[in-house]
Each structure stands twice: as C-alpha cells, then as structure tokens.
Amino acid sequence: MGSPPRIGVIGIGAMGMAVAMRALDVHLPVAVRDVRPEAEAEAAAAGATVCATAADVGRAADLVVVLVVDAQQVDTVLFGDDGLAQGMAPGGIVVVSSTISPDFAETIAPRLAPASLHHIDGPVSGGPARARDGSMSMMAAGPDAVFAQAEPVLQQLASRLFHVGRRTGDGARTKMLNNLLAGVNLAAACEAIALGEKLGLDAVRLLEVIRASSGDSWMLGDRLPRALAGDFGVRAMVDILKKDLGIVTQAADAADYATPLADAALGVFARTSAMGLGGEDDAALLKCYRAGKAG
Amino acid sequence: MGSPPRIGVIGIGAMGMAVAMRALDVHLPVAVRDVRPEAEAEAAAAGATVCATAADVGRAADLVVVLVVDAQQVDTVLFGDDGLAQGMAPGGIVVVSSTISPDFAETIAPRLAPASLHHIDGPVSGGPARARDGSMSMMAAGPDAVFAQAEPVLQQLASRLFHVGRRTGDGARTKMLNNLLAGVNLAAACEAIALGEKLGLDAVRLLEVIRASSGDSWMLGDRLPRALAGDFGVRAMVDILKKDLGIVTQAADAADYATPLADAALGVFARTSAMGLGGEDDAALLKCYRAGKAG
Numbered sequence: 001m002g003s004p005p006r007i008g009v010i011g012i013g014a015m016g017m018a019v020a021m022r023a024l025d026v027h028l029p030v031a032v033r034d035v036r037p038e039a040e041a042e043a044a045a046a047g048a049t050v051c052a053t054a055a056d057v058g059r060a061a062d063l064v065v066v067l068v069v070d071a072q073q074v075d076t077v078l079f080g081d082d083g084l085a086q087g088m089a090p091g092g093i094v095v096v097s098s099t100i101s102p103d104f105a106e107t108i109a110p111r112l113a114p115a116s117l118h119h120i121d122g123p124v125s126g127g128p129a130r131a132r133d134g135s136m137s138m139m140a141a142g143p144d145a146v147f148a149q150a151e152p153v154l155q156q157l158a159s160r161l162f163h164v165g166r167r168t169g170d171g172a173r174t175k176m177l178n179n180l181l182a183g184v185n186l187a188a189a190c191e192a193i194a195l196g197e198k199l200g201l202d203a204v205r206l207l208e209v210i211r212a213s214s215g216d217s218w219m220l221g222d223r224l225p226r227a228l229a230g231d232f233g234v235r236a237m238v239d240i241l242k243k244d245l246g247i248v249t250q251a252a253d254a255a256d257y258a259t260p261l262a263d264a265a266l267g268v269f270a271r272t273s274a275m276g277l278g279g280e281d282d283a284a285l286l287k288c289y290r291a292g293k294a295g
Numbered sequence: 296m297g298s299p300p301r302i303g304v305i306g307i308g309a310m311g312m313a314v315a316m317r318a319l320d321v322h323l324p325v326a327v328r329d330v331r332p333e334a335e336a337e338a339a340a341a342g343a344t345v346c347a348t349a350a351d352v353g354r355a356a357d358l359v360v361v362l363v364v365d366a367q368q369v370d371t372v373l374f375g376d377d378g379l380a381q382g383m384a385p386g387g388i389v390v391v392s393s394t395i396s397p398d399f400a401e402t403i404a405p406r407l408a409p410a411s412l413h414h415i416d417g418p419v420s421g422g423p424a425r426a427r428d429g430s431m432s433m434m435a436a437g438p439d440a441v442f443a444q445a446e447p448v449l450q451q452l453a454s455r456l457f458h459v460g461r462r463t464g465d466g467a468r469t470k471m472l473n474n475l476l477a478g479v480n481l482a483a484a485c486e487a488i489a490l491g492e493k494l495g496l497d498a499v500r501l502l503e504v505i506r507a508s509s510g511d512s513w514m515l516g517d518r519l520p521r522a523l524a525g526d527f528g529v530r531a532m533v534d535i536l537k538k539d540l541g542i543v544t545q546a547a548d549a550a551d552y553a554t555p556l557a558d559a560a561l562g563v564f565a566r567t568s569a570m571g572l573g574g575e576d577d578a579a580l581l582k583c584y585r586a587g588k589a590g
Contacts, residue, residue, distance in 0.1 A: 102494070125508035137507045160507045164500055173494050174504055177487040181510030184486075188479040188556045192472040198552055199397070199468050205459055209469055212432045212455045213420035215476030217512035257493055258590030261483045264559035295553030 004028050005153050008061030010054050010077050010084065011098070012039045014235075015124065016067035018131035019097075019157055020048055026134070026156045031060035033077075054078070058088030063095065063153055065122075070243075071100040079111060090116035093150050097124045097138070099179070101247050105172035109142075118146040121168040123175030124158060127222075127235060131157075139164045139178070141171035176251060179244040180262045182219050186241070187265040187285055189220035193228070194289035203228050227283035238285070239278040242269035268294050299323050300448050303356030305349050305372050305379065306363035306393070307334045309530075310419065313426035314360055314392075314452055315343055321429070321451045326355035328372075349373070353383030358390065358448055360417075365538075366395040374406060385411035388445050392419045392433070394474070396542050400467035404437075413441040416463040418470030419453060422517075422530060426452075434459045434473070436466035471546060474539040475557045477514050481536070482560040482580055484515035488523070489584035498523055522578035533580070534573040537564035563589050 005028065009020040012034045020043050023030045030048040033056070034040050040050045051057045054077040057064055064084060068077055074096055078084050084094060094117055096108060109119040119142060126136035137160035140147060147163050155161050164174045192215070196206040207224050210216060226233075245266040252259040272278070272288040280287075288294050300323065304315040307329045315338050318325045325343040328351070329335050335345045346352045349372040352359055359379060363372055369391055373379050379389060389412055391403060404414040414437060421431035432455035435442060442458050450456050459469045487510065491501040502519050505511060521528075540561040547554040567573070567583040575582075583589050 125510075127509070137504065139504050139508075162500065162504045162507075164504060165496065167495075170496060173491065173496055174501055177491050177496075177501060178505050178508045178510040180487045180490070181483050181505060181512070181515070184483040184556065185480055185510065185512055188476050188483075191479075191554055191556050192475045195475070195547060195550070195552055195554065196468065196472050198550055199546070200462075201460065201465060201468055201472075205457065206469055206472060209432065209434050209457045209459060210473050210476060212457075213434075213473045214422070214513050214517070215420075215473040215480065217476070217480055218509050220476070222509070251494070252490060255490070255493055257490055257587070259486055259490065260559040260562055260590035261479065261486050261556065263590075264555040267555055292552070295555035295558075 005062045006031065006060060007153070008032070008057040008064035010057055010064060010066045011068035011073070012043055013067065013069070014128040015131050016065070017043065018128040019065055019067065021046055022132055022134045022157055024048060028153070028156070031057045033057045053082035053087070054084040055082045055087030058084040058086070058092065061088070061092070063093045063150060064088065065157070066094065066096045066098055068098050070098065071104045074098050074100055078108065085112060085115045085117060088115065088117055091118070093118045093120060093146060095120040095122045095150065095154070097122050099123055099175055099244055100172055102169040102172040102176065102251060106169040109168045118142070119168055120146060120150055121171035122154070123171050125175065125178055126160070135159050137162065139171045139174040141165045141168050176244070176248050179241065180248045180259070183241050183245045183269065184261045184265040185217040186219040186223055186282060187268045189217065189224050190283070190285040190289050191294065193224055194286055197290070223283040227286045232281045232284055234279070234281045236282050237279055238269060238272050238282045241282050242266065242273055242278070245269060300357045301326065301355060302448070303327070303352040303359035305352055305359060305361050306368070307338055308362065308364070309423040310426050311360070311362035312338065313423040314362065316341055317427055317429045317452055319343060323448070323451070326352045328352045348377035348382070349379040350377045350382030353379040353381070353387065356383070356387070358388045358445060359383065360452070361389065361391045361393055363393050365393065366399045369393050369395055373403065380407060380410045380412060383410065383412055386413070388413045388415060388441060390415040390417045390435075390445065390449070392417050394418055394470060394539055395467055397464040397467040397471065397546060401464040404463045413437070414463055415441060415445055416466035417449070418466050420470065420473055421455070430454050432457065434466045434469040436460045436463050471539070471543050474536065475543045475554070478536050478540045478564065479556045479560040480512040481514040481518055481577060482563045484512065484519050485578070485580040485584050486589065488519055489581055492585070518578040522581045527576045527579055529574070529576045531577050532574055533564060533567050533577050536577050537561065537568055537573070540564060
C-alpha cells in the first residue's frame with residue numbers, strides 16, 4: 001500500500017460521508033462515488049476526488065470502504081458493470097462496511113480473488129458523529145495478513161477497531177448480534193418510558209433515573225432524550241433496524257436457535273412501520289407504544 | 296431529627312447490610328434487626344446496635360430503611376406484632392426500599408399516619424457494592440416536606456438520589472420500570488451472546504465489541520463478563536428478577552398496556568427457573584439459551 005494510502009469510499013450517505021470527511025481530516029487522499037450528485041458535490045467541496053464509476057474509485061485507491069445501503073447494492077458496486085473489481089489494482093483491500101447477512105458476506109472474498117483483491121468484512125457501529133471524529137467501532141473479519149496490512153489506516157477511521165475473526169462473515173455476524181441488542185434495548189426503552197407516562201410519571205425524570213440505574217443502555221441514552229424532547233429527526237430509520245432484526249431472526253431460525261426477545265422487538269418494529277412510521281427515526285417506536293399499538 | 300440522625304435498618308441481607316455498613320462509615324449511629332442471628336452478629340461486630348424487634352429499631356432511630364425481601368415481610372415488620380409502627384416516636388421517617396408493587400406502596404402512608412410516622416417510597420438500584428460505598432441510586436417518592444427532611448441523610452447513603460414524585464407509589468413505579476429494562480436487557484444480552492457462541496464466534500471478543508458499540512447495556516456489562524468466566528456466584532437470583540418482571544406485567548395488564556418485550560423476557564426467566572436454576576445468579580439465563588430452552 002502506498003504512503004500515504006489512498007482511500008476510496010463508495011456510498012456517501014450519512015455514514016460514508018462521515019468516513020470520507022474523517023479520512024480527509026487525517027490527510028489521506030480520498031476518492032468517492034455515490035448515485036446522488038449532491039452528495040458527490042459536498043465531498044468534492046471538502047477535497048475528495050469524485051469518480052464516475054466504482055471501477056474508477058478502485059483505480060484511485062489502495063483501500064476502499066463500501067458503505068452502500070444493502071447487499072444488492074454491494075453486489076452491484078463490487079461486481080456489476082464498471083464495478084470496483086474491474087478497476088482496482090491487484091493487492092487492493094475492499095472493506096465492506098454495509099450491514100449485510102453473514103451468508104452474503106462469506107461469498108465476497110472468493111469472488112474478489114480472481115482479481116487478486118482482498119476482502120475485509122468490516123461492519124461499523126456508532127453513528128455518523130462517531131464516524132466523523134474517527135471514534136466509531138469496526139468489527140473487522142479477514143485473514144491475519146490482510147487485517148495487519150489494513151490496520152494502520154482503519155485505526156485512523158475507527159479507533160475502536162476489533163479483529164473479530166479470520167473467517168469473513170464473522171464481522172457481519174458480530175454486527176448482527178449488536179443489532180439484535182440495539183433493537184431489543186430500544187424497543188424495551190420505549191416500552192418502559194411510555195408505560196411510565198401512562199402511569200402518571202414524569203418521563204424526563206424517569207429517564208434520568210434509569211440512566212443512573214441498572215436499566216440503562218446505550219440506545220436508551222442515545223435515542224430517548226431526543227424523543228422526549230419531541231425531536232424525531234431521522235438519524236436511523238425504523239425500517240433499517242427492522243431489516244437488521246429480520247436478518248438476525250432468519251439467521252437464528254437457520255441455526256435452530258430461539259430468539260424470543262429479538263422476535264418481540266421485530267414485532268414492535270413491524271407494527272411501528274405498519275403505522276406508516278417506517279421512514280421516521282427509530283425512536284418513533286415510542287409513538288407506537290403511546291398509541292397502544294405495540295402488541 | 297437529632298444531630299446526627301439515628302439510622303435503623305430492618306432486613307440486613309446483601310443490600311441492607313451494605314446500607315448499614317455505609318451508615319456506620321459516615322459516623323451515623325445504626326440499629327439493625329434481621330431474622331438471621333449471623334447477619335445481626337456481623338452488623339454488631341461492625342458497630343451497629345442489634346435490636347430484638349422492629350419496634351425496638353423504631354425506638355432507637357429517627358429514620359429507618361426497610362430492606363426485607365417482599366411485600367409480606369414489609370407488612371409484618373411495619374404493622375405486625377412488635378412492628379416498627381409500635382415503637383417509633385412521632386415524626387419518624389420510614390423509608391421502604393424493598394421492591395414492592397406500586398399498589399402496595401400506596402397503602403403504607405395511610406397506615407403509618409395514625410402513629411404520626413412519615414413514609415418515603417424509596418426503592419434502590421445498583422447492587423451491594425454501590426450500596427456499600429454510598430453510590431447506589433434511590434428513587435424516592437413522598438411529600439416535599441418529608442423528602443426535604445430526609446434528603447441530607449439519604450444523600451449520604453445513596454449519592455444518586457432522585458425525588459421522583461410526591462405521590463407515594465411513584466418510587467415503586469419507577470423501580471418497576473427500571474426492572475423491566477434490567478430484565479429485558481439481561482435476557483437480550485444472554486440471547487445474543489449464546490447465539491454468537493452457536494455461530495462460532497469467540498464470545499469474550501464478541502462481548503468486548505458490543506460493550507464498545509450501540510448494543511451495550513448496564514446489565515450486559517455487569518453480568519456477562521462474570522458469566523463468560525464461568526462465575527455464576529449469586530448476586531441476584533433468577534427468581535427475584537422473575538418476580539419483579541411479574542409485577543411489571545401485572546401492572547401493565549391492569550393499565551391495558553401491552554409489554555411484548557417484558558412478556559418475552561419473563562418467559563425466558565420462567566423457563567430458566569423451570570430448569571431448576573431459579574436460585575442461581577440471574578446470568579444463568581445464559582445456560583437456558585445455551586441449552587436451547589429459551590423459547
């Protein structure tokens with residue numbers, strides 16, 4: 001890898017844009033590609049090079065982070081016409097950070113191998129603010145040698161960097177289990193706070209007490225203060241975590257493993273979505289509970 | 296209230312003993328009563344005065360903290376033969392910190408009133424270690440004047456002291472909702488970690504990653520490191536949190552409010568108990584998931 005390594009980011013939504021900006025902050029050359037011209041213009045204004053195709057990002061980068069929305073988009077930007085695999089020089093590292101199923105994650109490395117490209121299965125967590133300042137977490141799986149090569153630059157993008165396994169797929173599995181907990185803990189937080197409101201408690205005080213007690217969780221502390229202030233501005237949509245919980249319950253079913261908590265949370269996400277709130281911030285589960293439609 | 300105020304503690308199990316020791320640490324005179332002579336001997340060795348009856352604790356104290364196991368025991372030590380209400384001088388403050396239902400908590404103040412005793416509905420959270428060093432949280436409900444009188448001494452016993460409402464019952468309601476989250480978050484943590492094991496992940500590494508990510512919770516961080524180290528030494532029994540979740544779901548039913556997450560967690564607690572593990576540490580839910588008996 002060159003010095004400094006050249007970074008590519010494909011998919012510059014909230015997370016991808018934050019990663020690109022962070023890379024620019026630490027003085028790495030950055031090439032980007034997105035389907036939305038306005039996102040590309042924003043990145044260009046910050047100093048990134050805008051490419052016409054994913055293949056062109058590959059030509060301009062030693063390590064590419066893929067942060068498109070889902071598995072189908074990952075497939076297209078890696079292996080479609082003018083895809084990354086057609087442009088990137090042998091030895092390049094492709095870090096797939098989109099949330100995808102473990103089964104799909106496992107298929108990527110063998111398909112990159114003919115072009116002599118390496119795969120890191122590297123989902124991330126923490127949201128755009130922590131991506132922006134380089135403090136997000138990354139759950140990276142891949143062979144030791146590939147991880148060792150990527151580690152110095154990944155560490156600058158995700159200071160909470162974990163090598164979770166040599167098997168690609170283990171990054172996606174780890175993220176999937178984190179999502180199980182994020183989804184359940186959020187649903188439970190909304191269930192408890194809305195019940196408190198119904199029982200006549202001051203919800204803001206209740207939240208403050210729980211944050212100092214054994215019922216605290218990352219999701220409660222992140223989502224509920226905003227929701228109780230009436231701010232449902234979208235950071236992460238109901239339908240995204242609903243999709244993520246569906247990946248968990250399908251993987252659990254396939255392993256003949258019962259997930260009663262994830263199942264219950266998925267039900268609440270589905271009922272919230274059925275209220276027409278699927279595109280709202282996931283704290284909108286609170287509205288579902290308040291409306292008495294959670295179960 | 297005298298200066299320094301004299302403290303009573305009735306029920307010196309793990310939590311009550313820690314509260315008594317903390318009060319001694321901050322140089323308050325402490326009177327105790329328990330049904331177990333060995334607990335009384337331990338408190339006496341640390342400098343507490345052992346009383347023969349709850350009424351005698353009342354005679355020796357300006358503020359009494361009640362930390363017996365359940366509502367029936369609370370009823371007995373307050374209102375039974377030789378109960379606290381028979382001994383305590385008018386103006387005394389009775390802080391009931393046992394976990395009891397909101398409905399029962401509401402009945403206490405009217406029954407203490409004939410003896411001119413005041414009630415603080417004050418459940419606690421944080422476990423014995425934080426009770427011991429005075430950093431536990433207390434969710435105190437009661438009239439402003441009573442709370443103001445009790446506040447200086449309660450602050451020394453529970454530095455995270457919250458006046459959650461004027462209505463007695465609101466302390467119990469707040470604790471109940473914290474318990475909902477503690478129970479759900481613990482069940483979810485065990486569900487995710489055991490699924491990770493089943494999918495071939497390193498559970499210790501998985502736990503480390505989640506603790507740095509959006510799936511983190513207080514219960515995960517407190518219970519799972521010990522459980523993964525094979526330490527199921529009892530801090531809080533499965534059957535205690537099972538009972539607490541039952542209080543939540545009953546109160547929710549009575550309010551015609553659906554609690555799908557609490558219901559699911561209660562099911563896992565019940566199935567763990569049905570495996571004969573009700574007397575084990577509540578992290579034993581992990582064993583239920585590992586055995587494939589959670590759902």
